[in-house]
Amino acid sequence: MRHCPKLKDSSLAVIQAKTKQEKKRISSLSPKRWMQSMREIKFFILAGGKFLINSKSIMKLLNSGNSKTIKGLAHGYVTYGIHLAPSKLSGFNTCHWASEGCSMACLNTAGRGRMTNVQKARINKTKFLFQHRETFMAQLHKELTAGVKKAYKYDKTPCVRLNLTSDIPWETKPFFFEGKSIFDHFPDVTFYDYTKGSYRMRKFIDGKMPKNYSLTFSRSEETELEEIKELVSKVHNVAVVFRDKLPKTWEGMQVVDGDDTDLRFLDPKGVIIGLVEKGLAKKDETGFVVEPK
C-alpha cells in the first residue's frame, strides 16, 4: 500500500484505475485539476490496483446531480444529495417506515442505481455513517460548505436532499455535528426530503422541524387514504407513485407533476405530487404503485 501519486505518477493511477470510467476521468484531468483533486481527496490511497477507502480516508458523500435533481439547474438550483443503501440493504436500517412495496420498488434501483459498483458505494457509505458517525457528519459538513460556496460561485442557489434513497431523521440528536443539527449549520440553505414516517411529517406540520427543512409525505400501500386527505386538506403535499402516466386528479385531489423537477419545496401546497413508476416499481404488485383512473 502506498500513498496516492503526485502529478508525475498520474499515468500509474490511470493504469491501476479499476474501471474504464475511472481511467477516462483521470486521464482527462488537467494538471491543475489533478492537483486540486489530490488536495480534495486527502487520504485517497492506491493499493493492489484498486482505489480503496480506509477508516481514515475520505469517501465522497454528496452528489450534485442525478437524472432527477439535475433538472433543478434550469431553475437556478443545484441539489446536493446523498444516496445511501435503503431499508436494511447494508445491514443498517435507513428506512424505519418502509413498507414491503416501497422497499421492493425503491428508486435505489432506478437509473445508475442498477449498476453493481453504485450499489456497493451506497452500502459502503451507509456503513460509514453508522460505524463512524462523527467522522461522517464532519465530512458532510465539509462537503456541504464547499458545495454551497461552489453553487454561489456559479450563480446557483444550493439546496440539499440528504435522503435521496433513505429516510433518516437527520434532525435528531444522533446525527448532530458539534452540538447542532446539520440544518442549523446551514441556516440559509433549503433542505428537503420525502418521508414515509407519519411521526416525522407530524413534527413538520407542528413546526417542530428545522425552519429550513421541507418535507413531503410519501404514500405507500400501507398508508390510509384518510391520512392523505387530512394532510392535503391541511395544505401539505403527499407523493404518490402512478403506473405509466399521471392523472389530473386522484381521489378528488389535484395531482401535479413531481417528475418535472425534484425541487419539492417550490411545489404548490395541498396537492398530490404525482410520480411515474421507475426502476423495479414497474413490477410492483403490492399496491405501492397506483393505477390512474
Ligand code: SF4
Ligand atoms: S422508497 Fe423511501 S422509505 Fe422506501 S425503501 Fe426507498 S428510500 Fe426507503
